[in-house]
Amino acid sequence: MPISLTPEAAVFEGHVDITDIDQLHPWMVANTGAVLDVTDCTSAHTAVVQIVVASGMPVIGAEDTGDWRSVFNKPHSVKQV
Amino acid sequence: MNSLLAQFVSECRDLIETASRCLLDLENDSSNKDQIDELFRAVHTIKGASGLFEFKPLTSTVHAGEDLLDAVRAGDVRFNSDIADLLLEMLDRLVEWLDQIDATDSLPAGAEDTSAELSRRLRLQLEDGSADEVEAEETAEASPAxxxxxxxxxxxxxxxxxxxxxxxxxxxxxxxxxxxxxxxxxxxxxxxxxxxxxxxxxxxxxxxxxxxxxxxxxxxxxxxxxxxxxxxxxxxxxxxxxxxxxxxxxxxxxxxxxxxxxxxxxxxKLLASQKELLASEQHDISEHKCLESIDQVLERLTNALELVVVRTKPVHDTASLRETLEHWIHDIEVEMAGGAVAVEDTEDDEPFAPLGEPIAAAPEPQPAQEDVSAEIASPAVSTPSPRASSHLRVDAERVDPLMNLAGELIVAKNAMPFLAQKAEAADNAGDLVREIKSQHNTINRIAEELQAAIMQIRMVPVGNILSRFNRLVRDLSRKLGKDIQYLVDGEDTEADKAIVDELSEPVVHLIRNSIDHGIEDPKAREQAGKPRQGTIRIRAYHKEENVVLEISDDGKGIDVDRVLTKAVERGLLDQEKAANMSRSEALQLVFLPGLSTKEEVSDLSGRGVGMDSVGSMVRRMGGQIGIDSEQGFGTTVTLSLPLSMSVQRLMMVEVGDGLYSVPVDSVVESQKIDPAKIRRHRNAEMVVLRDRLIPLVRLRDLFECPDIEEPQTLSVMVVDVDGHESGLVVDKFHPGLDAIVKPMTGVLSGHQMYAGTALLGDGSILLALNLREMIECQYH
Known part of the structure; x- marks a missing residue:
C-alpha cells in the first residue's frame, strides 16, 4: 500500500498511482489540517500531484530534494541543472 | 465529413481570405501594425484550430508561418516582398490541402514533404531576417529569432x-x-x-x-x-x-x-481541449460530471482573461448544459478574437457567477427582436455583438432546400387560376371560384414574402469575390513586369450568392485581359504621359433590379480600326458591313468567338477565347455585357446581372401549339399591328413604331410551324437585346407569371434557342426563349 493514512498525515511510499486517489481524496476532504509526507515517494501519477496541488495542504519531504518532488511545493517547478 | 471538420474547413477558408488580404495590404504599407496583427491572428487561429485534427503537416506549416509573423510583429524581422511571397505560397498550399480535406477528409499524399520544405523556408526567413537585424544592431551574441x-x-x-x-x-x-x-x-x-x-x-x-x-x-x-x-x-x-x-x-x-x-x-489550447471534450462521447465517467468540469474550466478561463462573457442562467439538465457550454465557448472565442459578446445580468450568483471579481461594465440588455441573428447565434445573450452576430453564417446547403420549397409554392400558386377556370366551367360554382381566388391571393402573398426572405438570406456582398482578385492582379502584373493597383468601389453591394459565385470567372477573364492587353508597362506609360502605375478599378452598384459591375482600366484602350480589320480578315463580317459600323457596334465585336487583336498568344490571354466566353457566361446568367473604350485612355466593360437567378417574372406567348416565355425585363412593349404597315427590304421585315424602325422576327417561321392565313392584326412583342430592339411576331399574348427557369439538361442542354424550362401550374412545360440566340439565328 503506497499510502499510509492517519488523521494527522498521509505518507507516500514508492509509486503512488491514480487508483490511490479513491482513498486519498476523501481523506483529504476529511482531514484538511493534516500534512503530506513525500520523503519516500519515488513517483506519483499526475492525478495525485494535481490533487495535492489543488488541496494546498502542506507537503514535507519535497523541499531541497532538487528532484521531481519539487513539484509538490510552490512554485511547483523542477530545475534539473 | 463530420460537422466539426466541415466547420474547420469553412472557417479556415475565411481566415485564409483575411490573411491574403492583409498580406497584400502590407505590401503597400508594411508598417501597418493593425494589418500585421490581423494577419497574425488569422494564421494563429488556423494553427490552433488545426490542432484539433490529425493534420500535422498542416499544423506544422502554419506554425512556422505563425513564428515568422510573430517575429515580424515583434519587430525582429522586417516584412518584405520575399516574406509576402512565401506566406502567400503557404496560404496557397493550405487552400490545396483544404480542398483535399473537403473531398477526402485527409491531406494529400506528399503533404509531409511539402510541409517540411515550406516550413524550412519559412524558418529560414526567420533566420535571414534576424541576421539582418543582428548586423544592424551589432548585437552579435543575441539572436532575435x-x-x-x-x-x-x-x-x-x-x-x-x-x-x-x-x-x-x-x-x-x-x-x-x-x-x-x-x-x-x-x-x-x-x-x-x-x-x-x-x-x-x-x-x-x-x-x-x-x-x-x-x-x-x-x-x-x-x-x-x-x-x-x-x-x-x-x-x-x-x-x-x-x-x-x-x-x-x-x-x-x-x-x-x-x-x-x-x-x-x-x-x-484550453478552449480547444474543452471543445474536444464536449464533442467526445463519455463512457467512463458521468456525462454531466464531465460537463460540469468543463463549466468550471470555462469559468476560470473567463475570469483569467477578464472577458465580459457570462452564462445567464443556471442549467441543471445535461442537454441544456451541453448547449450552454457550446455557446459559452463560442462567446469566449469571439471575445478573444477581439469581438464583444454582450451580456445580461445573471439571475443567480451560483453556480455560474464568476469566482473572482463581479462582472463589470455589462451593457444594458436590449430587446431581443433588435437582432434576430444574434439570438439565433447565441440564445444566452440578447444584445448583438458587433463581430459575432452582425453576420449569420448559413450553410448554403441548408438554404437551397428552402429555395426549392419556395419554387414549389409558386408552382402551387400558379395552379390556382387553372382550378378557378375549371370551377368556373362547373354549374353553380361561383362561391367556389371566389374562394379559390381568395386563396390564390393568400398563397401569392406568402410566396412573395417567403421568396423575399430567402432572397435576403442568400444575398452576399460582391466584395466577397472581388477582394480575391487583388492577389491575381499582384501576381500577374509582376509576371509581366507591370505595376498595377487594384481598386474596388462598392464592395458591399449585394447580390444572390449564386450570381456572386458565378461572377468570379468572367471577372477573372476581364482582369487578365486588362493586365495582358490593356495596361502598358511602366516605361510605355511614362512615355505616354501617364503615371507609371496602372489602375484596374471595379465599381459595383445596384441599378433597378440588377447588380452592375464596371471593370475599367487606364490602359491603352482598344484600337477599333484594328478590331474591324481583324474581324474582316477572319471572315466574321464583310468589308461593307465593317465600313458602316458605328464605333459602339465595332467595339461589341470583341465578344465574337475567335477575335483577338493580340498578335502574340500568351498564357494569360490573347487566344481570343476570353471575351467571347465572358459574354457567354454573362448572358447565361441572364445578364448583359457592354464595352466602352477610348484609345490611349482605357477600357470599361460593364456587366449587368440580375440580383437573383431564382424566380423570374416572365411573359408568356403562344406560337403554333406551344407556349414560350421571355423575361419581362427584356420586353419593351407589346403591340397589335396592321400587316399592311410592315416594310420589307430584301428578306427582312420591319415596322415603324413611334419613329423607331423595329426588325421583325416571325417565330412561326423560326419554329417551322405550318402556314396559316395571315391574321388581320399581328401580335408583336418588342424586346431589347443588348441595346437593340426586335419585334417578335407571335400568335397570342398570355398573362405574365412568376416562375423558376431551370437550365436545359441532358440532350437538350446544347439547344441554344432555349434558355431553360419552367413548370406551369397545370404541369405542362414552358420553354424559355434565348432571345439573343434566336435573333442572331434570324439574321444569320
Missing part, C-alpha cells in the same frame, strides 16, 4: 543560444486514455526545467473531480525542437513549442510580445 524569454522561466545555461520551450495543456480527459502527463514531461529529452501551471482558482476540494486534468505544464529543454516534438508526438495537438532565448540587454518594451500573449495561447 528566438522568442522572448518567458517571465516564469528562470535563467538557464545555454539561454543565449536558444532553448526549446514547451507549453503542454493535456486534454481534460487525458487520464481516461491512459496518459500520465507529468511523467511525459519529466521524461522530456534534455529537460532543464519544468513547472506545473495551475488554473486561476481551484474549486472546493470536495467538489474537485480529480480525474479531469486541470493543470498544464511548461518545460524547457536543451534538446532540439525536433527531438522534443518527437517526444510529444502522441500529444502533438496539446503542445506548442518555441525556441526561446535570453540576451543580456533587457528587451525593448516595444519589441516585447503582448503581455497576455502566453495566456491567450494557453487559453486557446
Amino acid at each position: 528566438f522568442d522572448a524569454w518567458p517571465e516564469d522561466v528562470p535563467p538557464l545555461p545555454g539561454a543565449d543560444k536558444g532553448l526549446t520551450f514547451v507549453t503542454y495543456l493535456p486534454s481534460p480527459n487525458a487520464f481516461f486514455t491512459g496518459d500520465d502527463p507529468l511523467q511525459t514531461v519529466l521524461k522530456t529529452p534534455g529537460l532543464m526545467w519544468m513547472q506545473i501551471q495551475e488554473p486561476e482558482s481551484w474549486p472546493d476540494l470536495e467538489a474537485l473531480d480529480p480525474f479531469i486534468v486541470q493543470i498544464g505544464f511548461l518545460a524547457v529543454s536543451d534538446a532540439s525542437q525536433a527531438e522534443v516534438e518527437e517526444h510529444f508526438s502522441y500529444v502533438a495537438s496539446e503542445i506548442s513549442i518555441q525556441t526561446i532565448g535570453l540576451t543580456d540587454a533587457p528587451p525593448a518594451e516595444e519589441a516585447a510580445p503582448e503581455p497576455d500573449a502566453a495566456l491567450k495561447e494557453l487559453a486557446t
